[in-house]
Amino acid sequence: GAVVSQHPSRVICKSGTSVKIECRSLDFQATTMFWYRQFPKQSLMLMATSNEGSKATYEQGVEKDKFLINHASLTLSTLTVTSAHPEDSSFYICSARVLIGQYNSPLHFGNGTRLTVT
Amino acid sequence: SQQGEEDPQALSIQEGENATMNCSYKTSINNLQWYRQNSGRGLVHLILIRSNEREKHSGRLRVTLDTSKKSSSLLITASRAADTASYFCATSSSGNTGKLIFGQGTTLQVKP
Numbered sequence: 616g617a618v619v620s621q622h623p624s625r626v627i628c629k630s631g632t633s634v635k636i637e638c639r640s641l642d643f644q645a646t647t648m649f650w651y652r653q654f655p656k657q658s659l660m661l662m663a664t665s666n667e668g669s670k671a672t673y674e675q676g677v678e679k680d681k682f683l684i685n686h687a688s689l690t691l692s693t694l695t696v697t698s699a700h701p702e703d704s705s706f707y708i709c710s711a712r713v714l715i716g717q718y719n720s721p722l723h724f725g726n727g728t729r730l731t732v733t
Numbered sequence: 734s735q736q737g738e739e740d741p742q743a744l745s746i747q748e749g750e751n752a753t754m755n756c757s758y759k760t761s762i763n764n765l766q767w768y769r770q771n772s773g774r775g776l777v778h779l780i781l782i783r784s785n786e787r788e789k790h791s792g793r794l795r796v797t798l799d800t801s802k803k804s805s806s807l808l809i810t811a812s813r814a815a816d817t818a819s820y821f822c823a824t825s826s827s828g829n830t831g832k833l834i835f836g837q838g839t840t841l842q843v844k845p
Contacts, residue, residue, distance in 0.1 A: 619775075621775070647831065649832055649833070651835075656840075657837075657838075658821060658835045658836060658837045658838050659776075659821070659835040660835075661832055661833070661834060661835075664832055706773070708775055708776070710775075710776075710833075712831060719763060719764050719781065719783055719825075720781070721766060721778035721781055722766075722776075722778065722823075722833055723778070724768075724775035724776040724777070725775050726774055726775040727773070727774065727775050729773070
């Protein structure tokens with residue numbers, strides 16, 4: 616089955632530093648990946664759509680300069696949280712769709728990254 | 734932005750009982766999907782129902798879709814303790830990039 620690998624699973628950083636989260640599709644190519652954020656006991660909030668070879672599309676209210684997304688290859692998208700603050704502490708999850716352009720197909724999710732900013 | 738609401742927010746049942754979760758959404762959709770999330774983990778796809786379908790089955794799962802009411806339900810029959818998790822509906826809306834917008838989720842606890 617399709618596997619999406621996300622790394623790291625947990626990271627603790629100090630305020631003001633930047634953190635990079637990687638999302639890889641291991642056995643398929645993903646021209647589009649989606650980044651979500653989840654607060655404790657809440658739902659997933661879509662942050663942005665990562666497009667291979669072009670700029671990411673950010674959802675309303677998400678700061679693109681704060682959450683830098685790079686999708687340099689068909690199997691890798693990265694999310695960098697810049698100048699992290701404690702309020703950025705959250706669970707970040709990436710996902711990808713195996714069938715390009717086939718919207719009637721499921722998303723495959725990574726296992727998420729728990730970010731704690733101290 | 735969140736697409737819809739789910740109810741109940743939390744559900745606690747005994748093993749062997751059925752669990753029903755409901756989801757409502759606001760816009761027209763291509764399809765509606767249900768996902769499961771174990772605590773602190775990613776999501777696992779359970780079932781997808783297209784906008785032109787009314788009911789779908791997969792093992793112990795039964796999903797219904799009523800596009801006139803913009804609602805869906807997920808039924809888990811003969812529940813097991815291992816079914817304990819959070820369940821989310823997600824919609825793929827017409828004319829977008831295929832992104833999924835998730836509902837608020839239902840936390841299911843199945844007691845052995």
